[in-house]
Amino acid sequence: MDTRELKPTNCHFCGYLCAFTATVEDGRVIDLEPDTSRYPYDEKIVRGCRRWRMNLDVLDDPNRINWPLRRKGERGSNEWERVSWDEALDDIAARLSALAEEHGPATLASAIGGPHASFWPLHRFMSLFGSPNNMGIGQICWNPRIWMDALTFGWTVEADIDPNVTEAVFIWGTNPAQSDNSAFWRSLIGISKSEVPLVVVDPRRTQVAARADLWLAVKPGTDCTLALGLAHVIIAEDLVDHGFVERWCHGFDELVEHVKPYTPEAVAQVCGLDPDDIVRAARIFGKARASVLVSGRGVDQVGPDVAPTHRAICCLRAITGNVDKPGACVLAEMSDFTPEVDLEMSASMTDEQKAACLNTPYTPLQCYEGYERARALTERLGRRLPVRYLTSAHPDLVLKAMLEGDPYPVRALIVEATNPLVTYADTHRVFAALSSLDLLVVIEYYMTPTASLADYVLPAAGAVERPTFQAHGGVANIAYGGPAAVEPYYERKTDYDVFRELGLRLGQADCWPDETLQGAYARTLADAGVTWEQYCATGLYWRPPAFAKHELLGEDGKPAGFATTTGKIELACEILGELGGDRLPTPSPRAAIPPLRGTADGDDGTESVLAAADDAGAAEADGADAAEGLILITGARKQPYNASMFLSNPDFRAGYPDPLVEVSPRTATRLGLAEGDRVVLANEKGEASFILKTAPMRDDVVSADYGWWFPEREPGAPGFGGIWESNINTLTDCSVAGGEAMIGTWSYNAIHCTIRKDEGSTA
Numbered sequence: 001m002d003t004r005e006l007k008p009t010n011c012h013f014c015g016y017l018c019a020f021t022a023t024v025e026d027g028r029v030i031d032l033e034p035d036t037s038r039y040p041y042d043e044k045i046v047r048g049c050r051r052w053r054m055n056l057d058v059l060d061d062p063n064r065i066n067w068p069l070r071r072k073g074e075r076g077s078n079e080w081e082r083v084s085w086d087e088a089l090d091d092i093a094a095r096l097s098a099l100a101e102e103h104g105p106a107t108l109a110s111a112i113g114g115p116h117a118s119f120w121p122l123h124r125f126m127s128l129f130g131s132p133n134n135m136g137i138g139q140i141c142w143n144p145r146i147w148m149d150a151l152t153f154g155w156t157v158e159a160d161i162d163p164n165v166t167e168a169v170f171i172w173g174t175n176p177a178q179s180d181n182s183a184f185w186r187s188l189i190g191i192s193k194s195e196v197p198l199v200v201v202d203p204r205r206t207q208v209a210a211r212a213d214l215w216l217a218v219k220p221g222t223d224c225t226l227a228l229g230l231a232h233v234i235i236a237e238d239l240v241d242h243g244f245v246e247r248w249c250h251g252f253d254e255l256v257e258h259v260k261p262y263t264p265e266a267v268a269q270v271c272g273l274d275p276d277d278i279v280r281a282a283r284i285f286g287k288a289r290a291s292v293l294v295s296g297r298g299v300d301q302v303g304p305d306v307a308p309t310h311r312a313i314c315c316l317r318a319i320t321g322n323v324d325k326p327g328a329c330v331l332a333e334m335s336d337f338t339p340e341v342d343l344e345m346s347a348s349m350t351d352e353q354k355a356a357c358l359n360t361p362y363t364p365l366q367c368y369e370g371y372e373r374a375r376a377l378t379e380r381l382g383r384r385l386p387v388r389y390l391t392s393a394h395p396d397l398v399l400k401a402m403l404e405g406d407p408y409p410v411r412a413l414i415v416e417a418t419n420p421l422v423t424y425a426d427t428h429r430v431f432a433a434l435s436s437l438d439l440l441v442v443i444e445y446y447m448t449p450t451a452s453l454a455d456y457v458l459p460a461a462g463a464v465e466r467p468t469f470q471a472h473g474g475v476a477n478i479a480y481g482g483p484a485a486v487e488p489y490y491e492r493k494t495d496y497d498v499f500r501e502l503g504l505r506l507g508q509a510d511c512w513p514d515e516t517l518q519g520a521y522a523r524t525l526a527d528a529g530v531t532w533e534q535y536c537a538t539g540l541y542w543r544p545p546a547f548a549k550h551e552l553l554g555e556d557g558k559p560a561g562f563a564t565t566t567g568k569i570e571l572a573c574e575i576l577g578e579l580g581g582d583r584l585p586t587p588s589p590r591a592a593i594p595p596l597r598g599t600a601d602g603d604d605g606t607e608s609v610l611a612a613a614d615d616a617g618a619a620e621a622d623g624a625d626a627a628e629g630l631i632l633i634t635g636a637r638k639q640p641y642n643a644s645m646f647l648s649n650p651d652f653r654a655g656y657p658d659p660l661v662e663v664s665p666r667t668a669t670r671l672g673l674a675e676g677d678r679v680v681l682a683n684e685k686g687e688a689s690f691i692l693k694t695a696p697m698r699d700d701v702v703s704a705d706y707g708w709w710f711p712e713r714e715p716g717a718p719g720f721g722g723i724w725e726s727n728i729n730t731l732t733d734c735s736v737a738g739g740e741a742m743i744g745t746w747s748y749n750a751i752h753c754t755i756r757k758d759e760g761s762t763a
């Protein structure tokens with residue numbers, strides 16, 4: 001008798017969660033095939049992805065962690081004993097209680113990474129435990145856009161690329177060919193073949209740049225200046241949508257004054273571009289009846305310029321009327337299913353617990369007070385952002401509390417689905433801080449460098465072994481995923497089960513009514529009137545957002561407007577002003593253009609612009625890069641890897657064996673370096689070794705891979721899987737003082753560095 005069954009399930013090696021049909025025999029998956037009857041429906045997406053076939057290998061990889069492990073030897077010695085789940089969880093719960101008793105609940109911190117799992121169970125656990133200290137990558141990955149969209153438009157916006165309506169597409173600091181090798185990239189290929197102009201802003205000639213009608217190879221970290229330059233031209237050439245601006249925008253006259261000095265010539269000098277190209281780009285954006293602009297890490301990870309750049313981009317959309325309009329950008333809808341903000345149960349935190357948030361004195365937006373201001377506005381139109389992501393604790397402050405006990409000791413850390421020794425900024429400091437803890441718990445698939453430092457390593461169930469529900473923090477009305485095909489292998493547990501079982505041991509029983517993750521998702525969907533079975537049948541819950549929601553009349557007969565202080569789109573942002581920030585998007589000094597000195601005497605400001613450019617040059621020359629004037633960008637996404645994952649896959653590794661650093665051919669020649677040289681990148685934080693490759697990109701920019709460790713080496717001391725060799729985060733810094741003032745974003749791009757040939761190496 002054939003005991004094989006076909007079961008629907010999903011991949012979770014990236015945020016797409018492609019649908020599979022699994023062939024299951026005796027509780028084991030023996031085959032996987034793309035399932036086009038469920039989301040994302042397009043077989044080419046899965047088959048065009050190099051990762052999907054890995055699911056079977058990862059499911060039963062001999063290197064997977066399959067049982068709870070407790071540290072036996074010294075911290076980091078990589079000596080473990082297998083323990084039962086009860087032993088592990090009883091001990092962890094007891095130690096957390098004792099630490100909370102001694103130092104208060106904020107002594108527990110957590111760390112998360114990219115969207116590998118649902119993080120609300122961890123956040124619910126933290127809320128109920130009473131700690132505000134969830135650390136994450138939000139400040140450099142998601143928050144800047146969400147915050148600035150919310151403050152400008154009253155809610156988050158999404159791109160609505162519609163080839164029949166969209167008349168211009170701008171791709172700004174994102175390379176979907178590598179980072180999102182799926183539906184979005186496929187739609188861009190279509191755009192590049194059509195009449196619709198495609199403009200790309202990126203210092204590297206990426207695949208999307210190579211397909212563009214216009215490539216602006218901007219100097220890293222000067223994007224805000226460029227966006228203000230585009231606004232200058234759009235205003236000067238009267239490409240403004242005056243009807244929309246008069247009716248729906250606040251602060252237009254101020255913006256007009258603000259962008260006056262940002263002439264194409266002045267901007268070209270700061271951004272290292274041709275003024276004609278700036279004018280051309282502005283005309284493309286301004287003349288199109290519907291323009292789309294999509295941004296990514298190039299804009300998200302440039303420290304002090306992050307918030308102003310997003311704000312300037314919001315202003316570009318607004319003054320051209322490209323808001324909540326088909327083929328342009330559309331305001332998302334709040335989810336019908338239970339939103340993240342309710343799942344995470346942050347409302348159960350007391351005021352005293354919230355007041356322990358380390359960010360409050362430092363980043364006035366990214367903290368509970370900042371969240372409260374935004375909530376008061378967005379709630380007018382029934383929308384609420386997730387609390388935990390948008391208040392997440394700044395790593396600089398958490399590391400300080402670990403190392404110095406200031407302002408109070410953080411003594412315990414739970415790490416879920418992240419590898420901070422490789423992916424967080426400032427590896428030396430992260431290492432010192434994690435090594436100093438009383439309790440470090442890591443929930444993982446593999447013995448990563450971070451896991452090898454832990455007291456407990458707990459085995460996580462992954463894709464195919466668990467149900468999935470990707471919901472974008474509940475800020476849009478879409479969720480996708482599906483059921484598990486099998487029970488978790490060995491003694492692995494879903495992240496949900498781990499936090500629920502810990503929670504039950506710590507008096508949280510009332511708040512974990514669902515015994516399983518599937519039950520919790522079913523409850524979530526019930527709010528939208530959908531059953532778990534209905535969701536699994538298509539793998540998708542989606543309600544398209546309506547356009548022009550600001551014009552809908554309320555019960556009072558007045559249009560809804562935007563959920564901001566003024567009810568309009570805030571070109572001049574009142575909340576940012578109240579919090580001590582800039583009401584208008586203003587670049588940091590390195591990329592700023594000084595105000596015009598008045599036009600009465602015919603002074604057009606050119607002189608002061610030149611002086612500013614000289615100052616910027618002088619400031620750079622003060623840095624360690626004086627000799628070479630190089631600008632480091634890091635982590636450009638590359639298939640098939642994902643951050644620090646999949647380096648152990650033999651096929652992947654055969655095709656891409658070494659950490660690479662890329663420069664333009666001209667820069668290589670200038671530096672006396674050749675393709676294939678082993679080189680060392682260094683700055684005052686540290687150094688790391690890479691193989692040099694030349695690639696088409698802006699001169700004097702150095703683009704280094706991120707995420708590198710060597711799973712083939714021994715985990716634990718002394719080498720920790722090679723984290724001190726080619727790990728670019730030994731050169732990065734997360735100091736809150738050097739970051740963006742409102743959110744605290746630090747820099748993974750636009751950093752200074754030196755480069756030298758590694759003479760000691762034979763490579």
Ligand SMILES: Nc1nc2c(c(=O)[nH]1)N[C@H]1C(S)=C(S)[C@@H](COP(=O)(O)OP(=O)(O)OC[C@H]3O[C@@H](n4cnc5c(=O)[nH]c(N)nc54)[C@H](O)[C@@H]3O)O[C@H]1N2
Nearest residue numbers: 113114116117417418419423443460634635643644645748
């Ligand atoms: N220099 C530099 N640093 C960066 C960036 C950069 O561009 N440059 N990018 C930043 C960005 S945007 C991000 S999002 C972060 C990403 O940083 P991370 O998320 O830390 O990166 P990953 O290497 O993907 O780590 C994921 C880890 O989680 C484990 N894992 C995967 N799925 C699960 C699961 O379901 N449960 C559990 N418990 N574990 C799981 C994996 O085995 C892996 O070890 O890095 C940031 N750091």
Ligand SMILES: Nc1nc2c(c(=O)[nH]1)N[C@H]1C(S)=C(S)[C@@H](COP(=O)(O)OP(=O)(O)OC[C@H]3O[C@@H](n4cnc5c(=O)[nH]c(N)nc54)[C@H](O)[C@@H]3O)O[C@H]1N2
Nearest residue numbers: 114173174175179220221296297298636637638642643749
């Ligand atoms: N293969 C793969 N895919 C991934 C990931 C992965 O690790 N591997 N990680 C996932 C995660 S966590 C994230 S956040 C997304 C990120 O997705 P994306 O934002 O698309 O990331 P990248 O593909 O690195 O594109 C960022 C681009 O910004 C450019 N850039 C750098 N500095 C600047 C600057 O100052 N200005 C401008 N204009 N551009 C600049 C870089 O050259 C690069 O081409 O990718 C996701 N997808």
Ligand code: SF4
Nearest residue numbers: 011014017018049052
């Ligand atoms: S890695 Fe992403 S795109 Fe590839 S199959 Fe999995 S979910 Fe789909």
Ligand SMILES: [Mo]
Nearest residue numbers: 114137140141
């Ligand atoms: Mo990310």
